[in-house]
Amino acid sequence: MLKNRIIPCLDVKNGRVVKGINFVDLQDAGDPVEQAKIYSDGGADEICFLDITASNENRNTIYDVVEKTSKKCFVPLTVGGGVRSVEDINKLLNCGADKVSINTAAVQNPEVVVESSKKFGSQCIVVAIDAKRNGDKWEIFTHGGRNNTGTDAIEFVKKMEDSGAGELLVTSMDRDGTQVGYDIELMSKISSMVNIPVIASGGVGNLDHLVDGIKLGNASAVLAASIFHYGKHSVKEAKEYLDLKGIPVRI
Amino acid sequence: MNVIIVDYNSGNISSVINSFKEVAKNKVNIEVTSDLDKIKLSDKVVLPGQGSFKSCVDALNSISGLVDVLNELVIINKKPLLGICVGLQMFADIGFEDTETKGLGWISGKVSKIDNKNGKFKLPHIGWNQINIVKDSKIFKGIENNSHMYFVHSYEFVPEDKNVVSTTTDYASNIVCSVEKENIFGTQFHPEKSDKTGLKIIDNFINL
Numbered sequence: 001m002l003k004n005r006i007i008p009c010l011d012v013k014n015g016r017v018v019k020g021i022n023f024v025d026l027q028d029a030g031d032p033v034e035q036a037k038i039y040s041d042g043g044a045d046e047i048c049f050l051d052i053t054a055s056n057e058n059r060n061t062i063y064d065v066v067e068k069t070s071k072k073c074f075v076p077l078t079v080g081g082g083v084r085s086v087e088d089i090n091k092l093l094n095c096g097a098d099k100v101s102i103n104t105a106a107v108q109n110p111e112v113v114v115e116s117s118k119k120f121g122s123q124c125i126v127v128a129i130d131a132k133r134n135g136d137k138w139e140i141f142t143h144g145g146r147n148n149t150g151t152d153a154i155e156f157v158k159k160m161e162d163s164g165a166g167e168l169l170v171t172s173m174d175r176d177g178t179q180v181g182y183d184i185e186l187m188s189k190i191s192s193m194v195n196i197p198v199i200a201s202g203g204v205g206n207l208d209h210l211v212d213g214i215k216l217g218n219a220s221a222v223l224a225a226s227i228f229h230y231g232k233h234s235v236k237e238a239k240e241y242l243d244l245k246g247i248p249v250r251i
Numbered sequence: 252m253n254v255i256i257v258d259y260n261s262g263n264i265s266s267v268i269n270s271f272k273e274v275a276k277n278k279v280n281i282e283v284t285s286d287l288d289k290i291k292l293s294d295k296v297v298l299p300g301q302g303s304f305k306s307c308v309d310a311l312n313s314i315s316g317l318v319d320v321l322n323e324l325v326i327i328n329k330k331p332l333l334g335i336c337v338g339l340q341m342f343a344d345i346g347f348e349d350t351e352t353k354g355l356g357w358i359s360g361k362v363s364k365i366d367n368k369n370g371k372f373k374l375p376h377i378g379w380n381q382i383n384i385v386k387d388s389k390i391f392k393g394i395e396n397n398s399h400m401y402f403v404h405s406y407e408f409v410p411e412d413k414n415v416v417s418t419t420t421d422y423a424s425n426i427v428c429s430v431e432k433e434n435i436f437g438t439q440f441h442p443e444k445s446d447k448t449g450l451k452i453i454d455n456f457i458n459l
Contacts, residue, residue, distance in 0.1 A: 001380065001381065001421055002376065002378055002379070002380045002402075002422055003378060003379045003380065003399065004378075005378050005379065040446070045378065045379055070265060070266060070269050071269050071272075071273070074266075074269075074270055074273070074443065074444060074445070074446055074447075074449060074450055075401070075444060075445075075446055076401060076403075076441075076444045077266075093262075093263040093265065094263070094265060095265065096265040096266060096269060097263075097265075098263065098266055098444060118306075119302075120262050120263060120301065120302060121262055121301050121302035121303060121306075122375065122405075123301065123302075123375055123377070123403040123404070124262075124263060124301070166375055166377070166403070167375075167377060195367070195370050195373055195374060196373060196374070196375070197373050197375070197377050197378070220373060220377070220378065221378065250379040250399040
């Protein structure tokens with residue numbers, strides 16, 4: 001039986017791990033290579049790096065981090081943030097990333113998703129969306145949550161599936177950093193719209209939120225940052241809790 | 252001993268290289284190359300593969316003489332070869348991803364899309380799934396039944412002779428996740444991304 005995945009996410013800025021509260025007020029939580037190694041040793045099913053300020057700043061530091069991490073971690077490594085072009089994807093894959101997540105560029109230039117999935121295979125192309133509720137729909141934000149595109153999230157993910165995305169990483173802007181739980185309605189709507197796996201993100205504050213993301217949000221995988229970083233819970237604890245709640249996990 | 256990872260522009264092979272180097276720990280020479288003379292002299296070969304069946308077959312064929320060298324090494328000289336993911340799928344006679352494409356024909360069979368039961372199962376089949384060991388295989392020495400492996404694929408290898416199947420996994424139906432035929436080994440999952448259990452399989456292959 002296919003297991004639901006737990007993915008600790010490390011937001012990286014200038015080669016250091018940070019985690020924002022609603023994308024501002026960053027706090028330093030350590031060295032990404034060491035953190036990734038701790039997570040993979042602790043049973044993380046995948047590791048995710050998001051280079052959060054990459055759209056505006058020199059991002060060469062991430063290549064070094066990816067290269068070092070991939071020599072120590074033998075679980076899948078997803079890297080995103082500031083990925084603009086097929087060449088950017090190629091570079092990250094060559095450094096040892098297994099998947100690359102595309103956010104802003106997927107909205108501005110969907111052809112990047114088409115081209116890269118053809119060139120490298122859908123298995124390594126993750127489309128990441130930051131969505132914010134507006135009335136009874138959700139809108140896509142880009143540039144690390146700074147720009148509202150007005151694009152309808154549900155329509156957009158369908159288009160991304162058709163363009164060759166292998167997975168969707170769905171972050172609720174309303175919930176990110178709040179620790180009140182995933183936007184379950186958003187997750188389940190998207191999950192029912194597409195046939196590719198959905199990774200739920202944004203808002204985890206306790207282990208029940210992970211359970212809800214899978215049971216109610218129908219996510220294939222759950223991504224979380226702060227609950228793991230600051231020692232509130234280990235990945236192992238999270239897995240044992242999910243197992244207790246009847247969710248299939250790799251233990 | 253010389254283990255060659257065939258570099259034929261088959262997509263991302265960094266993780267394969269990293270994992271083999273980690274396991275080999277300088278005791279075994281791991282080389283990544285498309286140089287035919289070097290491949291001819293290798294003791295063991297790893298054939299990775301990512302992307303589509305067609306793109307990998309095209310990439311193999313685009314290196315003049317590579318398929319002939321592999322045939323000689325594997326079919327005539329019986330050197331151990333490990334195919335990973337599409338590397339395994341290419342053992343088949345034919346694949347149906349994108350368009351009908353001829354494979355290496357080392358193990359009779361076809362590669363077709365996983366039947367997702369009208370959308371009941373998501374594709375690609377991504378994540379950790381358990382293997383069911385159906386036959387003793389040298390590369391699974393010391394690996395427990397029901398161990399977890401990391402998968403990412405939408406197509407499956409369906410061999411004609413089921414006796415070559417060493418492990419299966421359950422996703423929509425019983426999917427072949429590894430084969431062994433004499434000196435030819437293949438895994439549909441990614442041992443290089445399957446944590447310690449995956450590294451053990453790589454170790455078993457290196458120590459064959």
